[in-house]
Amino acid sequence: MSILVFIEADNGVIKKSSLEAVTYGSKLGDVTAVAMGSIEESELAKTGKFGAAKVLHCSDERLNDGVIAATAALIAEAASQVSASTIVMSRSSLVDAVAARVAIKTNSAVVANVQDLPDTSNGFTVKRGVFTGKAFAFVSVPDGNKVLTIAKNVVQLEESGADAAVEGISVNFSDADFGVKRVGVHKQEGDILLPEADKVVSAGRGLKGPENWQMIEDLAGTLGAATACSKPVSDMDWRPHHEHVGQTGIKVAPQLYIAVGISGAIQHLAGVNSSKVIVAINKDPDAPFFKAADYGVVGDAFEVVPKLIEAIKNNQN
Amino acid sequence: MKILVCISNVPDTTTKIKFVDNKLDTKGVQFIIGPYDDFALARAVEIKEKEGGTVTVLNVGLADTEPSIRKALAIGADDAVRINAEPTDSLFVAKQIVEYAKDKDFDMILMGRESSDFNSGLVHGLVGELLSWPSIAPAMRLDIDGSTAKLHREIEGGHEEVEVGMPFVAGCQEPIAEWKIPNMRGIMMARKKPLAVIEPVGVDGVTSYDSFELPPEKGECKMVDAAQMDELVGLLKNEARVL
Missing domain, CATH: 3.40.50.1220 (TPP-binding domain)
Structure with missing residues (x-):
């Protein structure tokens, strides 16, 4: 089964939560990762140690701005190229905003805030957090493509294997993909997020x-x-x-x-x-x-x- | 400015969550407008008061959600529509919103960043993609400048300022506006405002909620004397293993 995992970096370093998503994906099938913006190839290759065979990297600089619609277009294009049946992303402010759009673009069912690996003994059931942390729900996902956003610490990182191959990916973005313009960023620097x-x-x-x-x-x-x-x-x-x-x-x-x-x-x-x-x-x-x-x-x-x-x-x- | 505000009807945030027969035990539970949706509604009413226009409020729910809808009308929405269905999952709700909104020329569709019961936070993105409109969430500030909307979107450790033309969808959160408490005049007027009830469209490919579970009970809290912080550090290091 082909699994696509969207990974994000912070200051050029792949987030731990993104590596967790790669590990999660590797439990479901063969993982291709997709990344965007300014990240060194050697850093991207690191995902191989957590189970990714290949990384598709879109170096279009406009994506450094974390544009929601364009990010969704990239992930959908990558999913199409590798015929992904499931797309896994670790929750972040960007992923939370992007996942739904990816689901529509790829004709997928989408489940957010997943807390564990799926139970595939009878269909595809995932556990997710509901009632703002006061309960969990078990959700059956219909057959077909799936998009999952996973919570932090859902899987333990497992490091083994070799570097992943890094390839470029180009996307025919439309003007609408950049319809939201970022005009400023206010972010604390140096502190732990x-x-x-x-x-x-x-x-x-x-x-x-x-x-x-x-x-x-x-x-x-x-x-x-x-x-x-x-x-x-x-x-x-x-x-x-x-x-x-x-x-x-x-x-x-x-x-x-x-x-x-x-x-x-x-x-x-x-x-x-x-x-x-x-x-x-x-x-x-x-x-x-x-x-x-x-x-x-x-x-x-x-x-x-x-x-x-x-x-x-x-x-x- | 023609604004659609989508609201959820959720248990009061102080509710002790329990389940009976794999459903929320609603006995004694007070239902309210979703807290995030309430921020979106408050901001929509402020924008209407400043820029002119209308605010329509939409809820996907059965008749028991009407007190929340009436409250939204009392807060300042002009009219309301209830899609007469149990909201089973995000896609189902999004498709109802899209079916209603697609030919109504709204300038913006506002809602909370997520409902506080199912917390998926997907509906704004689904609606945006289905309508081919931009979607922005979580929006913590929204100002209108002519035909441009200026928003602050929360990101890790701060926020970004973005600008977008209309129409667009936003999933809102504080501090976009202060919650509004309806006054007596608003409550009286709300009774006369139109509330249309529309039957839902069918949606394929939805997820289904099979069962629920409560988190494991916390063990007893171990108390440490205020003068013995070395002991606390020892416990965190050797017993809890988090240092």
Whole structure:
């Protein structure tokens, strides 16, 4: 079976989540990867170690802008060239916007936010997250072409095999594919991006004001973690919206989530309950977060956080 | 400006999710306009107030979704249409929207980035592709400048500014607008606004939801004394193995 996997890079390095998608695809059939924009050939070839036989690379510079319609056109063209029966993509802001368009272009059924490998014992059934992390659903996908977007950490990376062959792919883009013009990008540089982070330090109203975030950044820096916040904090503009984790914000699934001064309202928990380990630090012993956390500390954030930073540093030495 | 806003009808975000007979246990559950759709609706009403035009609200659902539709009318939509069907999957819903919208000359179709019950986040892209219109999501800002729409789309670690001509589709999220609470006058007027009920078109190739499962229960939270952060670090390193 021919499987197409769309891979993305960040600063020229293929994302871990994209390599997971290659590994996922290799469990279903023979993987061809498709990539776009400025990525070195040697970096693309790396996907071979995770199961891709070949990478189709579209180096059209206009695609560096992450244009939704053009990306969909590229993926559909690649799928047609390799007669892909299933297209696998790891979730990202671009993939979430592109997957549906790819599905229509390739006459595929589409399932988003897949949490596991498919069960093919009787048809094709996948598990996906629903009710904003509060439940899972098992979905039967009809026969024919399929598009799947997968969540982070659905498969363990398996490294073996040789480099993939890299070939160019050209697409006859239409003007409509570039109908949406990017006129500016505002992106934090240097920091660890929240949706990709293995560790997250998050803080809420318990910090009393934006001027107190330095210790949160220090804790995050010590751990190599990304910073996040609760909805009220983002609503009050203490922190930017792209740090807001919860029901209507970013959903995270890190190895470690440390919540400081966040009570743990059900809407916040919906954004974090896929985390592997949760630590809650709150001065209120009845804070609901303690019911959702693995480890809890009852105490004043302004005393606990500096002690925690010190303990982590001691441990690292 | 002729705007179509598509809304879902979902359990209140505080709902404790349970299933009976492989369906959501709706006993005691309050249903609301999808929170993301509510942002789209609020922005649509603001654009109408500034630029003139109309806002039509569309829901794919059975008669029990009408309180949410009436609320959308009370918030400021001019008329409503309900496609009389259980929304079974994203493709099914998208095809209903397209069938309704294809010959109505809308300048834009707005909806939430995803429904908060099934979370697929696919409908805006499906509708865009089916109509051959651009689709933009998640849109966190939307301004109209003549015949151009200027949007902010959230990306990892920030946002991009994009411009697009009309018509287009956008999947919205905060902070595109503040949620609007209907006032008494709005509620009174909503009763008289037209709500058309249309039968659905058939859709092939849809997915089906066979069963549901709840996440495993969390174990007991292990409490660590606030003065013993070395102990916490030890637990995270040796027991949880995340450091």
